[in-house]
Amino acid sequence: MSKAVVRKTLVSLAVAGAVTMAQADVVIGVAGPHTGAYAAFGEQLWRGAEKAAMDINANGGINGEMIKLVKADDACEPKQAVSIANRLVDSDEAVAVVGHFCSSSSIPASGIYEEAGVLMVTPASTNPTLTERGLPNVFRVCGRDDQQGDVAASYIVDQLGAKRVAILHDKDTYGKGLADAMKSTMNSYGVDEVLYEGLTRGEKDFNAVVTKIRSVDADVVYFGGLHSEAGPLVRQMREQGLTATFISGDGIVSDEFVSVAGSPEYVDGVLMTFGADPTTYSAGKQVVEEFRADGIEPEGYVMYSYTAMQVVAAGLAAADGDPMAASDWLHSHKIDTVMGTKEFDEKGDLLVSDYVMYEWDANGKYSMLNN
C-alpha cells in the first residue's frame, strides 16, 4: 500500500469515527482558553485533542467505547475555570479532562475534579504548585517550570559561560514561574543576575526595559513568557543595537514567533528549551505528517494535547473506564505516546524531563542543538 492510500484509509476511518462519536460513551472534556487573550493556545489544545480522539476512535475507541469530546472554555480566568469544571463534572458527566491551559485555571479546577473523581491530564500547565498539592488524579505531560529552568540555567552557566545575566518575565503564572526556577538554579551555580524585571503582558513597547538591559551590560537575556512578548522584545533589543544572547522557554515555540518579531533575522541565534522533537519518534513523525497534510502545523501544544489524550485513553482502557483506578494505574505504568514513552511519578509529574536546547536560525526555523 502506498502512503497516499494509507492516509486515505486513515482519514476515512477517522471520519467514520467522527460519525460514531454521536453515540459516544466516554465523555472527555477539553478545557482551555477558547476565547480571550490566550485563545490561540486553546485552539492548539483543541486541535491536538480532537485529532487524538479521532485516531483513537478510528482504532476502536477505549475498549470499544467511543470518545466524545466536550469543548470547555475557561478564557484562562479562574472564575470561569471553576464554573466550567463543575459543569463538566456535573452536566456533561465527563470522566476525564484534557486541560486546562493556564496554571491559574488548572489549580482551582483540579480540586473539583479530585472531589468528583475525574482524571485530569494537563498538556500545558507547568507550574509546580499544581502537582505539589498531592492530588492523586492530576497528571501533566509537559515538564515543570523548575525542570525547564534547570536545563536553561545549566546551559547558560556551563555552555555559554555567562557572567552577566538579565532575567525578565511577563508577570504571569507561567512566565514568572519559569524565570524564578531558572534564577534559583543559576544562583545555586554561583551566578547572580544583574537584572530581574517583569513586563506587562499585552504591551508591545519594551524599549525602556531594553535600554535598561543595555545599561547593566548584560551578555545573556533570559525571558520567561510567551512569544507575543518575546517577539517584540527581541526585535527591540536588536534595534537598539543590543547583541546579548536571548534565551527563553517553551512559551515561544511557535512559527508566529518569527512573524511577530518582524523578520527571521531578528530571531537568528535565539535559544529556547523545549521537549524533545516529536518527529524523532516514529509514531510522532507520522502524526505530525498527518497534521501537515490537513494543513495544520502541529506547533506549540498541539502534540502535547495529543499526548495528553493518549494518556487519558490508555489509563481509562486499563482501568475499564474508572477514572480513579486509571489514576492509580497511570502512576505505575509506562505509556507509549507520540512524544515517546511517558512515565509518571507519585505526584503526577513526568519521571524524566525531556527538555533540551533548541536554536532558531536565520531562516526562521528552530532545530535541536547537539550537545
Add this chain to the structure above:
Amino acid sequence: MDIILQQLVNGLTLGSVYGLIAIGYTMVYGIIGMINFAHGDVYMVSSYLTAIAIALLSYFGLESFPIIIFGTLIFTIVVTGAYGWVIERVAYRPLRNSSRLAVLISAIGMSLILQNYVQIAQGARQQGVPTMLTGAIRLDIGDGFVQITYMKLFILFVAFLGMGVLTYIIQKTKLGRMCRATQQDRKMASILGINTDRIISAVFVIGATMAALAGVLITLDYGAFDFYVGFIIGIKAFTAAVLGGIGSLPGAMLGGVILGLSEALFAGLISSDYKDVFSFSLLVIILIFRPSGLLGKPEVEKV
C-alpha cells in the same frame, strides 16, 4: 547619560503614539461627554487593516517603502474611518438622549464585539508584519551611544504632522468651527443650523482616523499585534487624555508625551514592575492639584 537620553527617546515615541489615540477619546468626550471604551479596539482593527494592506500591496507586486506606506495609510484610514462612523451610528446614536452611563455600557459591549469579531474572523493567533524600514542613527556619547531607528523618527514626524493637520482643521476650517460650536453648546449649535448629528459622526470619524494613524505607525514599528492589543493601549491613551485635560486637543498630546516619558523613565531608572502603578499614581496626584487635568478648562460650578 546615554541611557537617560535613550530613555527620553523611547518615552517620546511611545508618548506621541498615546497622544494620537488619546485624541479620539478627548474629542468624543468633548462633544458628547462619553467615554468611548471601544476606541482602543478601533485602534486594534486598524492594526489588522495595516497588515492586510501590506499583504495586498505586496501581492500586487508593490514593494517600495514609500508606495507601501502611502497605500497602507490611505487604505487603513478610510476603512477605520468607516468603522468609526458605523459604530457611532449603530451603538451610540440611538442613545443620544439617554443617560451617559447607558452609552458607556453600550461602548463596553461594542468593545467586546470588536475584539471577538476580529478573533473569529482572523483567528486568535499572534499576527505580525514584515519589517519595512530598517537602519538607525547612532550617536556616540562618551563611551555610550544612543540608537534611534529611522522608524522611530518616522513615527515622531508623522504623529506631530497628524496633530498639526488636525489642529489646523479644528481651528481654521468651517468643519472645525462647527465642531467647536457643537462642543460648546449642542442645542444652540443646532438652532444656528448646524447638523449636530453629522458633526458628531464627523468627530467619531476623525477620532478613528487618528487611531488608524497610530495603528499603522505602531504596527510597522513593533510588528506584532493580536485582537487584544487595543485594551491596554486604550486604557493608557484614556489616562493620557485625562492627564492632559479631557476635551482639550493639545492636552491629549501633552498627556500622551508625559505618560510615555514617565513610563520610560520609571521603568528605566527604578522598576518596570511598578511602572503602571507609578503612572496611575502620577495621574491621581496631578488630578488632586489640578482637578481638570493639565490643560483642561476648570469646570465652573453654576447655580
Add this chain to the structure above:
Amino acid sequence: MSQQTKGINIVSALKDTVIAGLLSLIIFGPVVGVLLDGYDFTFQGADVAFIVSIVMAGRFAISIFSQTEFGEAFLYRQATKDDGVVVTAPGYKSRMRFIIPIMIVVGLLVPFIASKYVLTVVILGLIYVLLGLGLNIVVGLAGLLDLGFVGFYAIGAYGLALGYENLGLGFWSMLPLAAIMAAVAGAILGFPVLRMHGDYLAIVTLGFGEIIRLVLTNWTSFTHGPNGISAPLPTLFGLEFKRRSREGTPFHEFFGLPYDSAYKYIFIYLILLLVVLAVLYIKHRLTRMPIGRAWEALREDEIACRSLGLNHVLVKLSAFMLGASTGGLAGVFFATYQGFVNPSSFTFFESALILAIVVLGGMGSTIGVVIAAFVLTVLPEMLREFADYRVLMFGILMVVMMVWKPRGLVRVTRTGFATRKGSAK
C-alpha cells in the same frame, strides 16, 4: 420623522439597502475577506458575501418596517421615552409584598432541587448581586461614577486568603473584618478624590482598581503574585466541609452522611443568601433614611445641597464606604467559593461588568440590580452553546439591551409622602 403615514417607498428602502451593503463591504471586506497567514493571506470571498447579504437583507427589512404604521409608532415610542423616577401615591402598596416571600422560599429551595453546576452558577449570580448592590450605592444613588470597584472586591477576597494564611483567621472572622477593611480602603480612596467631578473621578477610581491589581501581582513575597493563594472554606460550628479533615471531624462524618462535594456549595449558598437578603433589607431602609435621601439629592444637584448646608464630603464618603464594604463581603464569598484567588480575577473588565449590572438594572433600583446581576452572570453560561461566538453574542446583547432599554430593566420608583392629617398647615 416624515409625516407620511400611508404608502411604502420601496425606492428609498432600496437606496438604504445599497448604502448599507457598500458600507458593510468596506467594514467586513478586508477584515473577513483577507485572512492573514504569516505575512501572506488567503481570500475568503464567500464569507464576505454572506455577511454583506445578511446586512443588506436586515437593512431592507428595517427600512420597510419603519415605514409601516406600526413601525412608525414603534420608532416614535423609542424616540420619546419618558424618563425619570416614578413617584407612587403615598398610600400605594407595592405588589412586591407578595413576590418577596415567594422569592425567599424559592431561594431557600434552590440548593435542594438544582444540580451542582446550576448551584455554582447561582452562587456566582448572588455574588454579583452583592457587588451590584454595593456599586449601586456609589453610582446609582450617590451618582459617583466608580470604574475601580473591583479593587474592593479584591481586598475582600485577598483579605480572606491572606488572613487565613498569615493570621489563621477563618471565614467567619474575616467576613466582618474584610467588610471593615474594604470600607477603610474606600475612605482612603474617597477622601482625596471626592472633590473631583464625574469623569475625573471615574479615571481615578479606575486607576485605583488597577493599582490594587498590580500590587497584588507584583508584591510576590506577600501575595504570591500571579500564582495565587488558596482560601479556606466556611465551617459550621467548627465542622469542615472536606472529605478528610486535619483537625476534628468533617461535616459528613459528624452527621453520618456519605461524602458529597455539593454540601459545601449548599452551605456557601445558604450563608450567601442570608447575607444578600440582609444587605437588600439594609439598602431598602437606607434609601428611606435621611442619609439615603441625601445621596440622591446630592446626585441630582450638588450645589443646591451644599447651599442647604449638607456636608457633601461626609455624605459622599459614607456612600463610598458602604459600597466598598459590600464589595468586600462579595470578595470573601468569591474567595471561599473558588477556594483560590489570583489577580487575574480582578481586572478592569470585572469593574465594567459590575457597572453594567447597575446601569442595566436601572440606576438606583434595587430589584433591577438583582435581576440584571443574574442576567449578566447566567447569560454567558447559557451562551456556552454558542462556543466560540459566546463572548461576541454577549457583547451584542449588551448593546442591544442598552439601546432597547436605556433606563435599565426596572424603572426606579419612590413612594411619595403626604403630610399627616391633623398636622399644622
